[in-house]
Amino acid sequence: MQLFGRKMPLRAQIGLAIVIINLLAAIFVPVIAPYPEAEVVGRAWAGSSAEHWFGLDNLGRDILSRLLYGARLSIGLSLLITTLSFSMGVFGGFAAAVLGKAADMVLSRIVDLLLSMPALIFAMVVLSVLGTDLIVLIVTISVLDATRIFRVARALAMDIEALDYVEVARLRGEGLWWIVRREILPNAVPPLVAEFGLRFCFTFLFISALSFLGLGIQPPNADWGSMVKDYSALIMLGVPAVFYPAGAIAALTIGINMLVDWLLSINTVRR
Amino acid sequence: MTNAQTLLTIENLRIEAASQAGGKTVLVDNVSFSLRRGEVLGLIGESGAGKSTIGLSSMNYTRGGCAITGGRIVFDGENILELSEAGNRALRGVRIAYIAQSAAASFNPALTIGRQVCEVAVRHHLVGRAEAAAKAVELFKALELPDPEHFGERYPHQVSGGQLQRAMAAMAMIAEPDLLVFDEPTTALDVTTQVEVLSLFRKLIRERGTAALYITHDLAVVAQIADRILVLRHGKMVEMGAAQDILTAPKEDYTRRLVAEREAATADAFVSEGEGGREAVLTLDAVTASYAALPRVVDTVSLSMARGDTLAIVGESGSGKSTLARVIVGLLPRESGRLMFQGKELSPGLRERSREELRRIQMIYQMPDMALNPKHTLLEIIGRPVEFYLGKSKAEVRARVLELLRQIELPEHFIDRRPTELSGGQKQRVCIARALAAEPDLIICDEVTSALDPLVAEEILALLRRLQERLGLAYLFITHDLSTVRRVANTVAVMRKGKVVAYGKTAEVFSPPYHPYTELLLDSVPEMRPDWLDDVLAARKGRVEATR
Numbered sequence: 001m002q003l004f005g006r007k008m009p010l011r012a013q014i015g016l017a018i019v020i021i022n023l024l025a026a027i028f029v030p031v032i033a034p035y036p037e038a039e040v041v042g043r044a045w046a047g048s049s050a051e052h053w054f055g056l057d058n059l060g061r062d063i064l065s066r067l068l069y070g071a072r073l074s075i076g077l078s079l080l081i082t083t084l085s086f087s088m089g090v091f092g093g094f095a096a097a098v099l100g101k102a103a104d105m106v107l108s109r110i111v112d113l114l115l116s117m118p119a120l121i122f123a124m125v126v127l128s129v130l131g132t133d134l135i136v137l138i139v140t141i142s143v144l145d146a147t148r149i150f151r152v153a154r155a156l157a158m159d160i161e162a163l164d165y166v167e168v169a170r171l172r173g174e175g176l177w178w179i180v181r182r183e184i185l186p187n188a189v190p191p192l193v194a195e196f197g198l199r200f201c202f203t204f205l206f207i208s209a210l211s212f213l214g215l216g217i218q219p220p221n222a223d224w225g226s227m228v229k230d231y232s233a234l235i236m237l238g239v240p241a242v243f244y245p246a247g248a249i250a251a252l253t254i255g256i257n258m259l260v261d262w263l264l265s266i267n268t269v270r271r
Numbered sequence: 272m273t274n275a276q277t278l279l280t281i282e283n284l285r286i287e288a289a290s291q292a293g294g295k296t297v298l299v300d301n302v303s304f305s306l307r308r309g310e311v312l313g314l315i316g317e318s319g320a321g322k323s324t325i326g327l328s329s330m331n332y333t334r335g336g337c338a339i340t341g342g343r344i345v346f347d348g349e350n351i352l353e354l355s356e357a358g359n360r361a362l363r364g365v366r367i368a369y370i371a372q373s374a375a376a377s378f379n380p381a382l383t384i385g386r387q388v389c390e391v392a393v394r395h396h397l398v399g400r401a402e403a404a405a406k407a408v409e410l411f412k413a414l415e416l417p418d419p420e421h422f423g424e425r426y427p428h429q430v431s432g433g434q435l436q437r438a439m440a441a442m443a444m445i446a447e448p449d450l451l452v453f454d455e456p457t458t459a460l461d462v463t464t465q466v467e468v469l470s471l472f473r474k475l476i477r478e479r480g481t482a483a484l485y486i487t488h489d490l491a492v493v494a495q496i497a498d499r500i501l502v503l504r505h506g507k508m509v510e511m512g513a514a515q516d517i518l519t520a521p522k523e524d525y526t527r528r529l530v531a532e533r534e535a536a537t538a539d540a541f542v543s544e545g546e547g548g549r550e551a552v553l554t555l556d557a558v559t560a561s562y563a564a565l566p567r568v569v570d571t572v573s574l575s576m577a578r579g580d581t582l583a584i585v586g587e588s589g590s591g592k593s594t595l596a597r598v599i600v601g602l603l604p605r606e607s608g609r610l611m612f613q614g615k616e617l618s619p620g621l622r623e624r625s626r627e628e629l630r631r632i633q634m635i636y637q638m639p640d641m642a643l644n645p646k647h648t649l650l651e652i653i654g655r656p657v658e659f660y661l662g663k664s665k666a667e668v669r670a671r672v673l674e675l676l677r678q679i680e681l682p683e684h685f686i687d688r689r690p691t692e693l694s695g696g697q698k699q700r701v702c703i704a705r706a707l708a709a710e711p712d713l714i715i716c717d718e719v720t721s722a723l724d725p726l727v728a729e730e731i732l733a734l735l736r737r738l739q740e741r742l743g744l745a746y747l748f749i750t751h752d753l754s755t756v757r758r759v760a761n762t763v764a765v766m767r768k769g770k771v772v773a774y775g776k777t778a779e780v781f782s783p784p785y786h787p788y789t790e791l792l793l794d795s796v797p798e799m800r801p802d803w804l805d806d807v808l809a810a811r812k813g814r815v816e817a818t819r
Contacts, residue, residue, distance in 0.1 A: 186646035
């Protein structure tokens with residue numbers, strides 16, 4: 001199997017398959033889900049059966065259906081947040097690296113300020129003050145995540161900026177925007193892609209933590225993180241429900257990382 | 272072969288590396304040699320010849336991704352390829368020690384030199400801590416390090432590069448190994464330092480009767496120290512023989528080329544002087560510059576060069592020669608003095624210069640790897656200046672790039688390749704093409720050949736010369752290599768500690784009467800006569816102090 005004109009090793013193929021399955025599930029949920037996500041269809045904590053493959057949850061909702069709807073919400077939200085935070089973080093980080101000492105000072109100190117507060121507590125404060133609106137949730141997590149991406153992007157850009165080919169461009173008289181776009185960005189992409197995969201997974205867990213505290217995704221909407229929290233207590237009583245959403249998170253995380261590893265390896269400059 | 276005197280025997284050695292495509296690349300193929308106790312074998316070859324790989328394999332070690340896939344390595348009667356990890360540990364550092372090219376990268380900056388020098392002996396319980404320290408002092412003395420009693424108390428950053436390289440030799444010798452592997456130990460040093468370090472290494476191994484593999488790309492260096500020489504190319508043996516025979520009567524064509532190239536490097540042939548009275552391209556008048564809070568790096572430098580001239584700035588590391596190049600192009604604004612380019616004064620800083628002024632001065636760098644963006648194709652790399660300065664259309668840019676590729680003698684289909692698909696020499700050609708694309712009047716060449724193998728470097732210099740003849744360019748060569756100066760420059764300026772100590776026609780500066788520092792530099796360039804080092808050391812006594 002080939003992608004981008006390169007042969008894919010088995011690991012990458014598995015990773016790609018996992019990602020595609022999850023994306024398909026997220027897109028076609030209304031068609032493939034056996035039951036609506038919020039409908040009570042039986043007794044609470046009923047075990048697996050032919051009608052309910054993964055059993056029922058604490059309110060008697062179908063776990064498989066909730067898992068599928070959860071995929072849509074968790075993946076969609078994480079993707080949106082990660083994309084937003086990368087746009088902000090990379091833009092800010094590159095700006096700090098190339099605009100000179102003063103700009104770097106201002107931007108870095110703002111980021112330090114945000115980083116000095118524990119992310120979860122910061123998010124809790126913002127969400128309790130402004131309300132648990134989805135938009136507020138997205139913007140808050142994006143900004144918090146952007147601070148971490150800022151640091152990665154800034155360090156990367158500074159490393160690349162010190163190389164001779166960037167100096168050549170400056171000596172030629174090229175503008176800053178051209179240098180960033182044509183010389184720095186293409187060489188920063190591979191490590192940023194890896195970071196994207198990792199950040200995407202962290203965003204999942206962060207949303208779930210907020211959901212657990214009642215500040216994230218609001219019931220009856222399902223997301224994998226809150227499902228883990230909802231079902232985890234029951235593991236002591238022998239109810240295996242928690243393994244389904246936890247397994248889904250783990251599988252997607254591993255799948256993304258396998259794919260990202262390969263993307264990185266084909267992008268790495270051979271020396 | 273099974274002589275009691277034989278210390279190391281390598282038979283049909285084969286080392287392979289797993290390549291990206293999943294296949295194998297053969298790094299070392301069918302190499303066999305043996306080494307007697309107390310003998311020094313020089314391994315000579317260009318980069319990629321497998322010299323270091325063979326050197327490391329004698330310690331049963333290969334770099335990541337490589338493996339010894341064939342042959343035998345017998346050290347003192349034992350096949351070391353069969354050793355366990357514990358056996359390897361008992362061998363490495365104790366019976367066979369390694370001296371790397373960069374001592375600075377091999378020392379831990381957080382520990383004192385003394386502690387690191389003694390580490391091997393102490394860790395292997397060969398001697399106690401106090402005894403090891405006494406031994407270290409003795410070695411520091413033998414290596415003529417300053418204040419040997421207390422030298423070990425210093426940290427790596429507190430001593431010079433040459434001293435650190437000597438400290439590494441002490442580290443290697445502390446356990447009294449039978450075999451030393453020197454991997455280009457003087458390549459990163461200045462020529463004047465190289466002479467000292469080389470002579471001390473030789474003294475040390477001769478006094479102690481240690482056998483050694485001496486890896487280097489410089490025939491003249493190996494001539495001073497090796498009894499026999501093994502010439503390698505692409506992982507295969509080219510020829511092996513007594514040092515004298517290889518140097519004076521090489522059998523193989525490749526060796527002959529290497530020897531001829533090296534002889535040309537020290538020959539007293541100068542570039543014919545340019546005719547006088549041409550328009551001045553670049554004039555520096557008492558230019559001074561410094562980095563913040565440091566003493567002047569460029570101190571009242573005055574130079575002048577005309578169209579078609581090649582001016583070489585020579586000096587050792589820290590002499591300010593590269594800084595001078597940065598001042599000329601405007602990366603480091605000068606503090607005072609005048610910088611005239613084609614009759615007009617140039618602004619100190621890059622940003623105040625016009626695009627036209629920028630176009631006329633181009634620069635070529637030492638490391639072509641870092642000077643080319645790996646994500647761009649040659650069309651983009653070479654075409655950008657054409658588009659940027661001359662405002663040509665897409666079709667015109669492409670036509671011009673093809674023309675430039677022809678000029679730098681690369682095939683036209685390379686236009687869509689990226690730098691990662693090129694060899695070092697080809698990359699440097701692309702850098703030249705990029706500079707030419709701007710149609711400049713002056714090209715600053717900052718150590719352009721020092722990262723290249725000798726034969727490739729010679730080709731690059733020849734190309735630059737041909738281009739100069741055709742296009743009437745002026746070159747400013749920044750270099751530490753005096754043989755390059757001799758071959759390309761009609762004018763030379765010798766720099767030391769930011770000042771120009773000698774300046775004039777190359778033939779005059781490099782002929783008596785010399786400036787004492789110029790003489791020291793000239794004398795330090797290794798020659799291929801095996802008795803060169805002794806002559807230099809004898810001649811130098813007393814004179815070194817005069818120039819310090």
